[in-house]
Each structure stands twice: as structure tokens, then as C-alpha cells.
Amino acid sequence: xxELKIDTRLWSSKARNLSPYVPGxxxxxxxxxxxxxxxxxxxxxxxxxxxxxxxxxxxASDLRLYPAPESDDxxxxxxxxxxxxxxxxxxxxxxxxxxxxxFASFFLKERPILAPDISYSFYPVYAQTFGVDLVQIxxxxxxxxxxxxxxxxxxxxxxxxxxxxxxxxxxxADIRKLASEHTNAVIVIDxxxxxxxxxxxxxxxxxxxxxxxxxxxxxxxxxxxxxKSRSLAGLRVGMAFGNASxxxxxxxxxxxFNSFPxxxxxxxxxxxxxxxADYFAQMREQVIDLRQSLTAELTALDYNVLPSHANFxxxxxxxxxxxxxxxxxxxxxxIVRHFNKPRINEYLRITVGTAEQNQRLITALKxxxxxxxxxxx
Amino acid sequence: xxELKIDTRLWSSKARNLSPYVPGxxxxxxxxxxxxxxxxxxxxxxxxxxxxxxxxxxxASDLRLYPAPESDDxxxxxxxxxxxxxxxxxxxxxxxxxxxxxFASFFLKERPILAPDISYSFYPVYAQTFGVDLVQIxxxxxxxxxxxxxxxxxxxxxxxxxxxxxxxxxxxADIRKLASEHTNAVIVIDxxxxxxxxxxxxxxxxxxxxxxxxxxxxxxxxxxxxxKSRSLAGLRVGMAFGNASxxxxxxxxxxxFNSFPxxxxxxxxxxxxxxxADYFAQMREQVIDLRQSLTAELTALDYNVLPSHANFxxxxxxxxxxxxxxxxxxxxxxIVRHFNKPRINEYLRITVGTAEQNQRLITALKxxxxxxxxxxx
Numbered sequence: 001x002x003e004l005k006i007d008t009r010l011w012s013s014k015a016r017n018l019s020p021y022v023p024g025x026x027x028x029x030x031x032x033x034x035x036x037x038x039x040x041x042x043x044x045x046x047x048x049x050x051x052x053x054x055x056x057x058x059x060a061s062d063l064r065l066y067p068a069p070e071s072d073d074x075x076x077x078x079x080x081x082x083x084x085x086x087x088x089x090x091x092x093x094x095x096x097x098x099x100x101x102x103f104a105s106f107f108l109k110e111r112p113i114l115a116p117d118i119s120y121s122f123y124p125v126y127a128q129t130f131g132v133d134l135v136q137i138x139x140x141x142x143x144x145x146x147x148x149x150x151x152x153x154x155x156x157x158x159x160x161x162x163x164x165x166x167x168x169x170x171x172x173a174d175i176r177k178l179a180s181e182h183t184n185a186v187i188v189i190d191x192x193x194x195x196x197x198x199x200x201x202x203x204x205x206x207x208x209x210x211x212x213x214x215x216x217x218x219x220x221x222x223x224x225x226x227x228k229s230r231s232l233a234g235l236r237v238g239m240a241f242g243n244a245s246x247x248x249x250x251x252x253x254x255x256x257f258n259s260f261p262x263x264x265x266x267x268x269x270x271x272x273x274x275x276x277a278d279y280f281a282q283m284r285e286q287v288i289d290l291r292q293s294l295t296a297e298l299t300a301l302d303y304n305v306l307p308s309h310a311n312f313x314x315x316x317x318x319x320x321x322x323x324x325x326x327x328x329x330x331x332x333x334x335i336v337r338h339f340n341k342p343r344i345n346e347y348l349r350i351t352v353g354t355a356e357q358n359q360r361l362i363t364a365l366k367x368x369x370x371x372x373x374x375x376x377x
Numbered sequence: 378x379x380e381l382k383i384d385t386r387l388w389s390s391k392a393r394n395l396s397p398y399v400p401g402x403x404x405x406x407x408x409x410x411x412x413x414x415x416x417x418x419x420x421x422x423x424x425x426x427x428x429x430x431x432x433x434x435x436x437a438s439d440l441r442l443y444p445a446p447e448s449d450d451x452x453x454x455x456x457x458x459x460x461x462x463x464x465x466x467x468x469x470x471x472x473x474x475x476x477x478x479x480f481a482s483f484f485l486k487e488r489p490i491l492a493p494d495i496s497y498s499f500y501p502v503y504a505q506t507f508g509v510d511l512v513q514i515x516x517x518x519x520x521x522x523x524x525x526x527x528x529x530x531x532x533x534x535x536x537x538x539x540x541x542x543x544x545x546x547x548x549x550a551d552i553r554k555l556a557s558e559h560t561n562a563v564i565v566i567d568x569x570x571x572x573x574x575x576x577x578x579x580x581x582x583x584x585x586x587x588x589x590x591x592x593x594x595x596x597x598x599x600x601x602x603x604x605k606s607r608s609l610a611g612l613r614v615g616m617a618f619g620n621a622s623x624x625x626x627x628x629x630x631x632x633x634f635n636s637f638p639x640x641x642x643x644x645x646x647x648x649x650x651x652x653x654a655d656y657f658a659q660m661r662e663q664v665i666d667l668r669q670s671l672t673a674e675l676t677a678l679d680y681n682v683l684p685s686h687a688n689f690x691x692x693x694x695x696x697x698x699x700x701x702x703x704x705x706x707x708x709x710x711x712i713v714r715h716f717n718k719p720r721i722n723e724y725l726r727i728t729v730g731t732a733e734q735n736q737r738l739i740t741a742l743k744x745x746x747x748x749x750x751x752x753x754x
């Protein structure tokens with residue numbers, strides 16, 4: 001496409017002014033140690049493949065029929081798992097689609113929305129797509145979020161929790177504060193990584209998710225995804241939990257855009273994933289354990305590793321030569337993510353891999369340490 | 378949900394003002410003769426299920442990884458089949474999503490878009506969603522489209538061809554005329570049903586698709602779907618063909634909304650469908666044959682059947698008591714679509730079913746004929 005001269009004559013002004021989101025690269029070749037897009041290193045529950053295979057065996061010809069437009073079975077399974085009513089659950093084609101519909105449904109042109117200056121880089125893209133002003137609120141020096149900094153008129157606040165790429169967790173007390181102080185704004189808590197959070201060692205079931213608040217606050221909307229903790233990035237399923245009136249707005253917006261975003265196979269596979277609670281719990285713990293050992297090994301190499309509640313770590317190599325380290329790793333087939341942005345350009349975001357992948361990374365970093373050129377950049 | 382009191386306090390004005398699309402119902406019970414949503418009566422190519430099963434068997438753990446964001450293999454297969462460059466092909470989550478992105482990418486608030494007054498009822502919904510004015514141009518008395526009626530300033534024209542629910546076909550000569558007369562507007566030809574069109578008996582390969590025009594007119598964009606002729610409504614795949622600059626706008630809009638709309642399984646299944654050209658050709662012909670016999674039988678029952686180029690017929694019962702006929706059929710488990718709208722409320726839109734389904738319909742209609750109450754309404 002690079003040689004193609006693009007003619008924008010027939011484009012809408014909206015199309016001309018877009019700066020699309022650039023996802024982390026998805027190279028397809030083998031033997032790559034892919035630690036750049038926060039995918040789960042473990043496969044999804046075997047029940048997922050079984051459920052999809054069952055649809056193919058027993059009802060392959062049903063692929064000719066439209067799927068359930070509101071994904072009823074999947075929403076019921078989620079409602080039961082999260083102790084909610086079905087009308088408090090919305091699902092979409094990945095949490096990216098859910099977030100797009102959130103921007104269209106709740107945020108206003110008249111009052112800005114607020115988001116941390118360092119966060120998921122799709123938020124400013126959505127703001128542009130839907131013509132709302134996004135005011136970026138600076139993270140504190142230690143990359144934490146201070147809810148007091150959000151005391152200004154707005155139509156919404158969107159916070160990734162745990163935040164990306166920092167991995168830091170905002171407390172439920174702080175989320176309550178935001179919701180109480182902005183009763184006329186929708187507080188969106190994007191919990192893509194929440195299942196990897198833990199308040200204290202060994203306590204994976206402590207209350208960290210704002211889902212526990214939605215019966216109390218009618219203005220809290222929580223988004224989650226099957227792409228991380230459920231190992232289903234390839235199936236494109238995300239969800240939102242909130243007051244039934246918020247969910248109704250999302251449903252109407254969806255049905256004004258695309259009535260059937262989840263195909264039959266994705267609905268069946270995602271439902272099977274939700275119902276396999278044991279597998280889910282086991283995988284969460286494994287990733288959390290691997291994160292802890294990765295953190296320890298990076299720390300031993302003098303990396304400054306932020307306390308992560310996600311399936312990645314955000315780490316600064318001694319000397320801050322993150323860009324050079326990323327390039328050197330790439331030459332060895334290890335891909336991590338470097339953001340060339342103010343405040344964070346000395347850090348690397350490294351996805352927690354399998355024990356073997358993490359070891360390959362650590363071995364490579366140790367070899368780099370011996371490389372004078374990198375070490376002194 | 379009917380008892381729930383919806384509180385719109387936190388909704389955007391856009392969300393408050395939506396009138397969402399209402400798809401044809403998808404009842405789940407058995408033994409229903411479902412002739413209401415223009416699904417294909419035949420299953421998809423067996424290669425589709427095989428390709429998906431292969432992904433599950435050989436790469437189930439790859440579901441943990443994000444899919445190819447631009448669906449490269451699928452777009453290549455489509456490009457090859459339609460003799461285009463890959464950069465002239467766009468794919469999305471059903472042609473509904475593709476159409477939504479079309480509205481956002483090309484249609485302007487400053488100049489209206491034009492569409493037939495009787496057409497796919499999602500178009501006015503999209504117009505509302507994206508804040509563009511839609512001017513409805515009346516079909517002729519015989520439900521045909523007169524391109525001369527579109528001679529007015531606009532930023533775009535959208536025409537379903539064959540049109541729904543009429544089934545009538547607009548000629549390529551008329552499409553050329555529209556494109557030539559509106560060089561500053563994008564002419565969208567929504568070819569959801571084009572694969573069932575034929576110019577003359579037995580000549581299914583005659584040029585009826587505007588895909589043959591896109592190298593000649595930089596302002597023609599053609600949308601198609603896997604939901605009808607490829608029997609994959611359950612898989613959610615649609616596509617657009619056009620000049621590379623138009624496709625680039627759609628790609629950017631997609632990547633400002635949702636980077637990964639097609640999951641891994643849908644990409645694999647759709648690609649297998651495209652590659653099985655023999656099955657596709659055979660299914661098209663079968664549906665066309667069944668349409669012809671259904672048309673003959675309805676005509677024999679004194680129905681006025683419009684000359685259909687789709688996988689449905691639009692037919693007026695003698696006496697015009699369409700609503701009563703639809704209700705009476707429903708009592709027998711046969712569902713057809715009735716639109717309670719001006720000009721077409723005396724018609725039924727009936728999906729072409731299997732020979733068995735069509736026979737069940739005809740038998741029921743013959744019984745109704747004997748029912749004096751229905752016959753004289």
C-alpha cells in the first residue's frame with residue numbers, strides 16, 4: 001500500500017481527520033517469543049473447542065441462520081457467574097467494540113471526558129471518532145491515579161484498571177469516590193486485566209473488580225474482555241456490566257450499528273469458557289505466579305518493575321535504554337512493546353509468558369548486560 | 378425488560394434519539410418453516426466446517442492470539458475470485474458493519490444522501506446514527522428505480538441491488554449513469570442478494586454485479602455478504618469492493634472503531650467458502666430454480682409476484698390481504714415477513730425455502746384460499 005497514492009476527495013471530514021489505533025504487531029512466523037500484545041501464554045479452556053466442535057457437528061447447517069442477536073445464552077452465563085441480572089450484562093465483538101459503543105452512548109460533545117494521560121491508546125482514537133473532547137489528567141510521579149485530580153466538569157471518565165501499560169491498580173475506595181463526585185457522568189472502568197489483580201499475596205478472590213459496585217452506583221460501567229484471562233483474543237468477545245439503563249443504551253446503540261456482532265461459534269465458545277470456572281481460576285493463578293517470578297528476575301537484573309496487577313510488567317532497564325533493549329531483543333526473536341512517548345519511553349511493557357518464554361527473555365537480557373554498547377546507552 | 382423503567386439521564390443525545398433497526402425475528406423452536414429473514418435454505422459448503430475444525434484441531438491454543446486484523450487470507454481469496462487487487466477489498470463483521478463504516482467514511486452532514494423510499498430499513502437507522510440526512514426517492518409505480526429521479530445534490534447514494542424487499546434489479550447501465558452524474562458522491566451498491574440475480578434464463582454468469590465497474594468508476598463502492606448466497610449468516614462476514622482509496626478510508630474508520638472485527642474461525646470459514654467455487658455455483662442455481670417454481674406456484678394462486686432476482690419473492694395476494702395471510706400462516710408455523718408500511722402493506726416478502734418448505738407454504742396458502750374469511754378481507 002505504500003506506493004499507492006491515496007485520494008481523499010470522496011472521504012468524509014471525519015475519515016480525513018482520523019488517527020487510527022495501531023495495535024501491537026502480529027507477526028506470523030514461528031519460534032517467535034511474542035511478549036508484545038498481552039495475550040495469555042496458556043490456551044483457552046478445552047471446553048471452548050469442544051463447544052464449537054459440537055456446533056459444527058450437530059448444527060453445521062445452522063450456520064446458514066442468523067445468530068441470537070443479543071447473545072442470550074452467553075449473557076445468562078455471565079450474569080450467573082457475576083451474580084447480576086441478565087439486563088445488567090452487554091456483550092460485543094471484543095471490548096474494543098464495546099468501548100466504541102460506550103463512547104457513542106454516554107459521552108457528550110458539550111462536556112469533555114477525562115482519562116489518564118498514560119493509558120490505553122485507543123481512548124483518544126475513540127474520542128476523535130465520536131467527536132468528544134478528551135482531557136488527559138496526568139498520572140502522579142509514581143504513575144498512580146489521584147481521584148482528586150479528576151474534580152472538573154465532565155460527561156464521563158474512563159480509566160483502565162489495572163491501568164495499561166503501567167499495571168497499577170486503583171482501589172475500589174477511589175472508584176467509589178469518582179462515582180460519588182460525578183453523579184452526572186458515566187464512570188467507565190475498563191477491567192481488561194482485572195482477573196490478574198490481587199490485593200495481597202495468595203488472595204486472588206479479594207474484591208478488586210468494580211462489578212461489585214454496580215448495584216450501588218448507577219453511573220459505574222465496567223468493561224471486561226475474553227482476550228486476556230480467558231485466552232480468547234482470537235474469538236473477539238468483550239462485555240460490559242452496569243445498571244440496566246446503561247446496558248439498554250448500549251443495546252440500542254449496537255442495534256443502530258450492527259445487530260449481530262457475535263457469530264454463533266463465538267457465542268458458543270465464550271459461553272463454554274464462562275462455565276468452566278475451575279480452568280479459569282487455575283489459569284489466573286498460573287499467570288500471577290509467573291508474573292511474580294518474572295518480576296523477581298527482572299528486579300535481580302536491576303530493572304525497576306512497577307507492581308503489576310496485569311498479565312504484563314512495566315519495567316525500566318537500569319540506564320533507561322528501553323528502546324535499545326527492545327531492538328536488541330527483536331534481533332533474537334523476542335518482541336516486547338516500547339512506547340516512544342513522554343514519561344514512559346524509558347520503560348518496556350513485557351507480557352508475562354510461559355516459564356520457558358520468560359526464561360528465554362531473562363537469558364537474553366543477561367547476555368545484553370554483558371554487551372557494553374547497550375549497557376551504556 | 379418491559380417492566381423495567383429506563384432512566385435516560387446519563388445517555389448521550391444521540392443514544393436518546395435512536396430508533397434502532399429491528400431485525401426479522403429469530404424464533405428458536407423446531408418444525409418452524411422460517412421464511413422471514415432471507416437465509417439460504419441450504420447449508421454452507423462442507424469445506425467451511427472442515428476449515429474451522431482444522432483450526433480447532435491444529436491450532437486451538439492459537440485462539441489465545443489476536444486474529445489477523447486485516448483478514449489478509451480472506452481478502453486475498455476474495456480478490457482472486459473477483460479479479461481485483463487485495464487493496465480493493467474490505468471485510469467486516471457482516472455487511473451491516475461494513476455499511477455502518479460506509480456511512481461514517483463517506484457521507485456528509487452538509488449534503489444529504491439519497492436512497493429509495495422502499496429499501497433496506499437499516500439505511501435510515503444508519504443515517505440517524507451518523508447524523509446525515511437521508512432523502513428518500515420514491516420508487517416508480519412498478520417499484521423500479523429511475524436514475525433520473527436522483528438528479529439532486531448529495532454526498533452519496535445507497536441502493537440495494539437487487540432491491541429489498543422488492544427483489545427488482547437495477548441494470549449496470551443505470552448504475553453507470555448514477556456514477557457518471559454524481560462524480561463527487563459515493564455510489565454504494567448494496568449487493569446482498571446479487572448472486573441470485575440473472576439477466577436471462579439459465580445465464581447466471583451474466584454481468585449483473587457492479588463489481589465489474591469499480592476499475593472504471595472511482596466512486597462506486599459495492600457491498601456484499603456471506604449471509605445469503607454463501608449460507609453463512611451465522612458467521613457474520615461481509616465485504617466491500619471499490620477503488621483502493623475508498624477501501625483505505627474504510628480501513629482507517631474500522632481501525633478507529635474496532636481493529637479486529639473478524640475472529641480467527643470466521644476468517645478461516647469464510648476463506649474456505651470463497652475457495653469452494655463449485656459448491657457456490659451449484660447452490661446459487663438451486664435457489665434460483667426454487668425461486669422460479671415458487672413464483673410459478675404463487676402466480677397460479679393469483680398472487681402478483683414481482684420479478685425477483687433475490688432469494689425471496691415479493692408477492693401480493695389476490696385482494697391484498699397480506700397481513701391476514703401472514704397471521705394465518707404463522708398459526709401454522711410458517712413465518713413470512715409483512716411490512717406495515719405505505720405502498721407495500723399489501724405484499725408479503727417470502728424467503729425461497731427448500732422444495733419441501735415451499736410446498737408446505739403453497740399447501741397452506743391453498744387451504745387459506747378455501748377459507749372465506751381470509752379470502753374476502
